Amino acid sequence: MFRFSRIHSALSSKRFASTLVVVEHKNGKIASSTLNAITAAGRAVAKEVASVAGVAKVVAVSDAAFDHGAAEAFAPLVAATVAAGQFSHVVAAASAFGKNFVPRTAALLDVSPISDVIEVKSEDTFVRPIYAGACLALFYHCQYPPPPHGKRDRHCKSSDKVKLLTVRSSAFAPAATTGGSATTEAGPKVEIKNSSEWISEEIVKSDRPELGSAKIVISGGRGLKNGDNFKMLYDLADKVGGAVGASRAAVDAGFVNNDLQIGQTGKIVAPQLYVAVGISGAIQHLAGMKDSKVIVSINKDPEAPIFQVSDFGLVGDLFKIIPELTEKIKK
Amino acid sequence: MKVLVPIKRVVDYGALFVHSLSNADPVLAHNTTHNTTTAVKIRVVNGKVDTGSVKHSMNPFCEIAVEQAIRLKEAKAATSVSAVSIGSSKAHEVLRTALAMGADSALHVDVGEAEALPLHRTLTLSRQKVAKCLKAVVDKEKPDLVILGKQAIDDDANQTGQMLAGLLGWPQATFASKVEVSADKKKITVVREIDGGLETVVVNTPAIITTDLRLNEPRYATLPNIMKAKKKPLEKLTPKDLGVNFVGKLETISVAEPPKRSGGVKVETVDELIAKLKEKGVIA
Numbered sequence: 001m002f003r004f005s006r007i008h009s010a011l012s013s014k015r016f017a018s019t020l021v022v023v024e025h026k027n028g029k030i031a032s033s034t035l036n037a038i039t040a041a042g043r044a045v046a047k048e049v050a051s052v053a054g055v056a057k058v059v060a061v062s063d064a065a066f067d068h069g070a071a072e073a074f075a076p077l078v079a080a081t082v083a084a085g086q087f088s089h090v091v092a093a094a095s096a097f098g099k100n101f102v103p104r105t106a107a108l109l110d111v112s113p114i115s116d117v118i119e120v121k122s123e124d125t126f127v128r129p130i131y132a133g134a135c136l137a138l139f140y141h142c143q144y145p146p147p148p149h150g151k152r153d154r155h156c157k158s159s160d161k162v163k164l165l166t167v168r169s170s171a172f173a174p175a176a177t178t179g180g181s182a183t184t185e186a187g188p189k190v191e192i193k194n195s196s197e198w199i200s201e202e203i204v205k206s207d208r209p210e211l212g213s214a215k216i217v218i219s220g221g222r223g224l225k226n227g228d229n230f231k232m233l234y235d236l237a238d239k240v241g242g243a244v245g246a247s248r249a250a251v252d253a254g255f256v257n258n259d260l261q262i263g264q265t266g267k268i269v270a271p272q273l274y275v276a277v278g279i280s281g282a283i284q285h286l287a288g289m290k291d292s293k294v295i296v297s298i299n300k301d302p303e304a305p306i307f308q309v310s311d312f313g314l315v316g317d318l319f320k321i322i323p324e325l326t327e328k329i330k331k
Numbered sequence: 332m333k334v335l336v337p338i339k340r341v342v343d344y345g346a347l348f349v350h351s352l353s354n355a356d357p358v359l360a361h362n363t364t365h366n367t368t369t370a371v372k373i374r375v376v377n378g379k380v381d382t383g384s385v386k387h388s389m390n391p392f393c394e395i396a397v398e399q400a401i402r403l404k405e406a407k408a409a410t411s412v413s414a415v416s417i418g419s420s421k422a423h424e425v426l427r428t429a430l431a432m433g434a435d436s437a438l439h440v441d442v443g444e445a446e447a448l449p450l451h452r453t454l455t456l457s458r459q460k461v462a463k464c465l466k467a468v469v470d471k472e473k474p475d476l477v478i479l480g481k482q483a484i485d486d487d488a489n490q491t492g493q494m495l496a497g498l499l500g501w502p503q504a505t506f507a508s509k510v511e512v513s514a515d516k517k518k519i520t521v522v523r524e525i526d527g528g529l530e531t532v533v534v535n536t537p538a539i540i541t542t543d544l545r546l547n548e549p550r551y552a553t554l555p556n557i558m559k560a561k562k563k564p565l566e567k568l569t570p571k572d573l574g575v576n577f578v579g580k581l582e583t584i585s586v587a588e589p590p591k592r593s594g595g596v597k598v599e600t601v602d603e604l605i606a607k608l609k610e611k612g613v614i615a
Contacts, residue, residue, distance in 0.1 A: 137586045196502035
């Protein structure tokens with residue numbers, strides 16, 4: 001069963017924008033990334049709203065078709081919900097779930113979706129990274145031809161009646177889980193063409209905090225040499241209550257599972273502390289972690305590019321340094 | 332079973348590297364030759380991305396898609412593989428690469444230079460337009476399966492396959508790391524990379540699949556195959572031929588370089604590192 005939330009917020013310009021946030025959840029728990037999406041939605045509906053608007057309404061839809069987040073089921077449902085509810089924005093987290101169904105929904109509504117939003121400038125202007133985060137692009141919805149930049153006249157409202165966004169979780173603070181008082185209503189009934197079937201999943205079980213929301217991330221690369229050596233990183237992570245990540249090289253070499261991959265095409269994290277161990281620092285990896293508050297690199301190559309973005313670098317043999325760090329660092 | 336593979340010409344993966352490819356992944360470094368000391372960096376000039384002086388090649392995820400299609404043909408699951416690229420006149424280069432890898436035919440939808448300029452200040456070739464173009468190509472070619480890369484490494488959108496599936500009303504299996512076609516070619520089992528692990532789904536053909544990195548390792552185009560590819564059919568069309576109306580709804584206002592992180596300090600010992608981290612307040 002999946003749920004939608006609807007966020008209302010009065011605009012000072014007497015317009016009324018409303019945002020549909022598609023909630024991702026599993027085993028009865030809301031995915032933390034959705035809380036970040038709710039924060040982004042609060043900004044999308046009104047730049048005048050200083051504090052995040054709470055959830056005004058929950059549209060609950062319960063059907064076995066939605067059990068596993070299939071885009072073939074979600075896209076028509078969200079499109080129908082948008083049609084029924086007159087939403088101006090649809091927001092979902094840029095998770096595997098969000099990336100999968102949002103563009104399909106956009107095609108059904110004939111609008112251009114915007115991926116991986118990191119900043120909401122106004123209700124039709126969004127910032128997102130491109131080229132593995134090497135550049136930031138600013139997008140803006142408008143009818144063709146666009147007005148000269150800086151001269152938006154009011155007749156040139158978006159030709160997209162609804163803006164579909166996925167938002168980067170690490171760029172928005174999570175919304176508070178208490179304090180809201182939303183009403184719940186049933187969602188629209190949609191007919192779902194059964195053209196795909198969910199068979200099974202292999203979810204990696206872990207007691208460690210989730211990568212996306214961990215305060216500390218210890219990440220290993222090719223320098224770890226093999227999967228067994230990752231145990232050192234797990235020990236360090238456990239000592240400080242952190243999560244373990246990996247570079248693509250480490251995943252491709254089979255050291256760890258793909259769900260740990262951090263980078264342009266993996267997970268994007270922005271913890272308080274990111275420790276890169278045996279990672280050279282290709283830009284594709286940096287794309288996934290360069291917004292961390294403090295970056296520490298441990299690498300034997302003093303020329304490794306990772307040192308260029310690190311607050312603290314330690315040149316040396318990780319096989320000596322990591323056990324020593326694990327021993328000396330406080331819980 | 333006919334397979335269609337849409338591919339994109341993008342700034343070379345190596346150009347995104349900070350300095351060298353010595354530690355880079357062989358899969359993506361393949362088919363390219365990089366200067367290992369000074370890779371060209373993407374630059375932003377006057378609010379636009381400057382890609383003029385940068386080497387271009389086939390998007391890495393598209394290479395994986397082409398490889399997968401050819402493997403299906405080799406396994407007798409597919410009868411033919413055609414590649415399609417929508418872009419400037421230079422897009423034919425990547426189509427020739429796909430033909431050299433083993434695709435049977437190619438289709439180039441030429442949109443002219445201005446349209447194809449990535450992230451130009453005017454309207455650009457958005458995924459929405461690409462998806463509509465591809466839908467027209469699918470209507471024309473009638474494939475049973477379309478395999479795309481999960482994202483292009485220039486715009487990082489991760490949208491086209493899903494949008495095409497939505498436009499066609501076909502099932503989609505995104506972020507595939509394993510693909511198996513049933514004996515009767517009616518069903519395709521796909522293992523998908525999802526947050527937290529893997530998921531297995533079955534889609535009925537016709538279907539859309541988008542590739543993840545771990546689906547396969549693309550082959551090199553050998554010299555004899557590159558020569559042979561020159562004789563393979565490469566059809567050229569315009570969006571007008573396909574009856575696609577390009578009305579843009581997204582404008583890129585500007586492109587800027589992200590805030591730079593200033594390089595920090597090198598510490599000499601673990602004790603010093605711990606002291607610095609305490610100072611910063613990120614550890615107790």
